[in-house]
Amino acid sequence: MALNKESAAARAKQDLAKRLGISENEIDERSVSEHEFPDMSLGAPAEGEMSAQMIASGWKIKLGAGNKDYEYRADKYQIRLVGYNGKNHVIV
DSSP states (O other): OOOOHHHHHHHHHHHHHHHHTSOGGGOEEEEEEEEEESSTTTTOOOTTOOOOOSOEEEEEEEEEETTEEEEEEEOSSOEEEEEETTEEEEOO
């Protein structure tokens, strides 16, 4: 499954709604911007994960719910949630 900017943002929004137990309509898409990450884990490795040290192009997805901001990172192969409850999470 190849992701694009729109499908990655939609999947991130679905994931956050599920994690927070709220409707997707309650989540604001603050920004989706192109970004180059320092490695294949998009600069957000999961615990114990090793990744290739090469530039990966993708998107930073900033979402908001309530008074909190959330950051997802994605490329055409994966989506990651950054720093949620103190950890990085691989979504896809």
